[in-house]
Amino acid sequence: AQRVTQPEKLLSVFKGAPVELKCNYSYSGSPELFWYVQYSRQRLQLLLRHISRESIKGFTADLNKGETSFHLKKPFAQEEDSAMYYCALSSSSASKIIFGSGTRLSIRP
Amino acid sequence: DTGVSQDPRHKITKRGQNVTFRCDPISEHNRLYWYRQTLGQGPEFLTYFQNEAQLEKSRLLSDRFSAERPKGSFSTLEIQRTEQGDSAMYLCASSSDRGQLSYTFGSGTRLTVV
Numbered sequence A: 001a002q003r004v005t006q007p008e009k010l011l012s013v014f015k016g017a018p019v020e021l022k023c024n025y026s027y028s029g030s031p032e033l034f035w036y037v038q039y040s041r042q043r044l045q046l047l048l049r050h051i052s053r054e055s056i057k058g059f060t061a062d063l064n065k066g067e068t069s070f071h072l073k074k075p076f077a078q079e080e081d082s083a084m085y086y087c088a089l090s091s092s093s094a095s096k097i098i099f100g101s102g103t104r105l106s107i108r109p
Numbered sequence B: 001d002t003g004v005s006q007d008p009r010h011k012i013t014k015r016g017q018n019v020t021f022r023c024d025p026i027s028e029h030n031r032l033y034w035y036r037q038t039l040g041q042g043p044e045f046l047t048y049f050q051n052e053a054q055l056e057k058s059r060l061l062s063d064r065f066s067a068e069r070p071k072g073s074f075s076t077l078e079i080q081r082t083e084q085g086d087s088a089m090y091l092c093a094s095s096s097d098r099g100q101l102s103y104t105f106g107s108g109t110r111l112t113v114v
Helices: none
Strands: A003-005 A010-014 A019-021 A024-026 A031-038 A045-049 A072-074 A083-091 A103-108 B005-007 B010-013 B019-024 B031-037 B044-050 B053-057 B065-068 B075-079 B088-095 B109-113
Touching (some): A003 A083, A010 A019, B005 B088, B010 B019, B019 B088, B031 B075, B044 B065, B075 B088
Parallel strands (some): A010 A103, B010 B109
Antiparallel strands (some): A003 A024, A019 A072, A031 A045, A031 A083, A083 A103, B005 B019, B019 B075, B031 B044, B031 B088, B065 B075, B088 B109
16 A cells, blocks of 8 residues: 655754654555645645655755655755645556655744 | 635535535646645545546545536535534645646635534
């Protein structure tokens, strides 16, 4: 069964500190992994996807098929990074996305 | 095009009543999705359409839920005989079947069943 696990409900770090939001997945096949973000009073939106291999707002995420993980990282947190972050997956041929339960990231000044 | 629109933004209804929500997707997107989100959880897939065809429904979706997309443009989600457990945020998203899969979400409809 497809499943996305985000073990941390809340992560609180100081401004300027490194950030790592954990995501593990269960999928028998070649998944496509995403991170979605929801800032306060805004819509859920795509942050990045593993296929693109790009850094968005300083965030990166590497797909580790051996550990079935797709952790989101940023070397220096900024206050505007405070938001709800959802890890998600789909199969390469599927048309729907499965979401994890989310991690609330709080950046302290 | 102002993105994905959902109406109403909020709905309070008495248990046992029927409710209907509307979603207007991005006009170029032929895929439309409905998700439900409860407090502390991520969006949970309910159903999706490609054009007017409903191609998949979650097994979690009870018979009280029905969705339509009659002309392949806007969609409606109806909940009959609402229960308190139906209280949630109902999210709509749209995407194109061309290129990489990428959702554009609406702001959602928050349903409260009292």
